[in-house]
Structure formats: C-alpha cells, structure tokens
Amino acid sequence: xxxxxxxxxxxxxxxxxxxxxxxKNESFPIPNGDDSSMINFNSLISVDSFVEGQHFPKxxxxxxxxxxxxxxxxxxxxxxxxxxxxxxxxITINKPSDExxxxxxxxxxxxxxxxxxxxxxxxxxxxNLNIGVTVVGKIxxxxxxxxxxxxxxxxxxxxxxxxxxxxxxxxxxLDTKLNHFLMPKIPIHDIDKIREVASSxxxxxxxxxxxxxxxxxxxxxxxxxxxxxxxxTNGKEDLICGDDYVLCFTSNLDEKDxxxxxxxxxxxxxxxxxxxxxxxDQKKNRLNFNKLGWDSFI
Numbered sequence: 658x659x660x661x662x663x664x665x666x667x668x669x670x671x672x673x674x675x676x677x678x679x680x681k682n683e684s685f686p687i688p689n690g691d692d693s694s695m696i697n698f699n700s701l702i703s704v705d706s707f708v709e710g711q712h713f714p715k716x717x718x719x720x721x722x723x724x725x726x727x728x729x730x731x732x733x734x735x736x737x738x739x740x741x742x743x744x745x746x747x748i749t750i751n752k753p754s755d756e757x758x759x760x761x762x763x764x765x766x767x768x769x770x771x772x773x774x775x776x777x778x779x780x781x782x783x784x785n786l787n788i789g790v791t792v793v794g795k796i797x798x799x800x801x802x803x804x805x806x807x808x809x810x811x812x813x814x815x816x817x818x819x820x821x822x823x824x825x826x827x828x829x830x831l832d833t834k835l836n837h838f839l840m841p842k843i844p845i846h847d848i849d850k851i852r853e854v855a856s857s858x859x860x861x862x863x864x865x866x867x868x869x870x871x872x873x874x875x876x877x878x879x880x881x882x883x884x885x886x887x888x889x890t891n892g893k894e895d896l897i898c899g900d901d902y903v904l905c906f907t908s909n910l911d912e913k914d915x916x917x918x919x920x921x922x923x924x925x926x927x928x929x930x931x932x933x934x935x936x937x938d939q940k941k942n943r944l945n946f947n948k949l950g951w952d953s954f955i
Contacts, residue, residue, distance in 0.1 A: 707788040851906055
C-alpha cells in the first residue's frame with residue numbers, strides 16, 4: 658500500500674500549521690478538527706474576504722497577509738462593542754507550500770496571541786489567493802449599533818486617521834512594527850470604556866467619511882466635521898483613504914471628559930439635525946470631496 662502520510666494535501670497543511678493555533682476552553686469546548694465548532698456564549702459574528710491584488714498587494718508576505726486578515730476582520734467585532742474571541746479561516750491558494758503556510762500561520766498566531774483569541778477551524782481549497790475570515794465576539798452588557806446617534810452628540814475617533822494610508826504607500830520601506838497597514842493596531846484595550854459611553858459606533862475601514870455616513874443614514878441625522886491636524890497624519894485625504902481601523906463613535910460626553918478617559922481619542926465633530934454631512938477646515942471653510950471613501954465595486 659502506498660504511504661500517503663507525507664503528501665502535502667489539504668489535511669497536511671491544516672494539521673501542521675493551523676490546528677496547533679486552536680485552543681480548547683470553556684468558550685470553545687470543541688477544538689479545531691471536527692466538522693463544526695461550538696460557541697458557548699451569546700455571540701456576535703462577522704465575516705470578511707481578503708482578495709490578493711484588491712485588499713492586499715500581490716507581493717505582500719504571508720506573515721502580513723495572515724496578521725492583517727485577522728486584524729481587519731476582528732475590527733468589525735469591536736465596532737459592535739465586543740471583544741473578538743475566536744475565528745474561522747477559509748483559505749484559497751494556488752501554490753501551497755510549507756514556506757508559505759509557516760509564515761502565514763506565524764502571522765495568524767502573532768495576532769491571536771496578542772489578543773487572546775483562538776482559531777476555531779476552517780477550510781483550504783485551490784484557486785486564486787483569497788483569505789476568508791469569520792470572527793466571533795462575546796456580547797457584553799450592551800451592543801453598539803449604527804442607529805443610536807442623537808442630535809447634538811459629539812463625534813469621536815479612537816485614534817489618528819491616515820496611518821494605514823501612509824503604511825500602504827510605504828509598506829516596503831516603513832518599519833513593519835510601526836506599519837499600520839501591515840499590522841493594524843485595533844483599539845481592543847479601549848472597547849470596554851467606549852461601549853459604556855457610546856450611543857453608536859462603526860470601525861473606519863473604507864474611509865472615515867463613508868463610514869461615518871453609514872451611522873448618519875442609520876440614525877437619520879447629519880454631521881458637521883471640523884478638520885484638525887491633531888487627528889490626521891497626512892491631511893485632508895486622511896478623511897477618505899481608509900485602512901484606519903479606528904472606531905468612530907458618538908457620545909453625549911464632552912471632549913474634555915472623553916479624552917481624559919481615552920487619551921488616544923479625538924473629537925472630530927457634532928451630530929446635527931439636518932441629514933447631511935459637512936466638513937470644515939480650521940478657517941471654517943466648507944471642504945468638498947469627489948468621493949467619501951473606498952468601494953470595491955467602483
């Protein structure tokens with residue numbers, strides 16, 4: 658009988674590189690390896706796809722593909738006021754190899770270890786490189802949605818805009834540990850405080866203005882944004898460039914109290930009654946934009 662033990666098939670890559678990332682615990686009582694995973698808590702679930710050449714450059718190293726894919730998907734769970742607990746992976750790859758999977762799994766593990774998450778399972782198939790990530794988060798005492806913004810509330814972001822854009826432009830030169838595009842730093846340590854004071858929330862992935870507008874449409878309100886160099890890295894374009902993975906949220910707290918609670922957060926504007934979005938510079942001139950952010954279909 659022919660020995661197939663060392664054949665590098667789907668099962669080989671799963672057993673060697675992905676299964677070791679699974680951690681059985683009270684929240685996930687069935688470890689990676691069965692046909693399904695069990696989630697033992699009230700959960701939020703979000704899914705994202707990452708296509709080579711569209712969501713990341715074709716020459717991006719597997720370590721950063723892995724880390725970035727989980728980080729970006731986990732950001733959606735934070736946007737609902739929860740902490741990501743575990744994830745499922747669906748990997749489509751044309752030329753699998755030990756070298757690729759070792760780097761990729763190291764990138765996945767780097768993020769999982771940093772944020773105390775576990776890989777719950779997944780699937781591998783052959784085709785053009787595409788990483789599908791499903792993230793599960795635990796519901797706490799409050800779920801943040803997009804439809805809770807109220808007139809006269811303040812608008813905040815949890816961190817500075819434009820770091821992902823800068824990192825995308827310079828991903829071959831910028832120190833990888835500082836590159837927010839390669840290794841997005843999601844505000845997981847701030848989410849408990851944000852959840853308690855926020856009335857609505859969204860993560861800034863496609864661009865600050867386009868994502869804020871999603872809150873405005875859901876809440877049936879408008880907003881005035883006051884551009885300030887304190888919350889931008891490069892300038893006006895930071896409002897539309899995306900890849901920020903900060904949280905945009907509304908709250909009735911004033912700027913002083915909020916930034917005392919969250920030192921990295923910035924006041925950016927005010928919720929208004931009229932259902933429109935206006936942006937003003939520091940001289941109170943209204944700014945115009947040809948687009949509000951990124952859309953993969955355009």
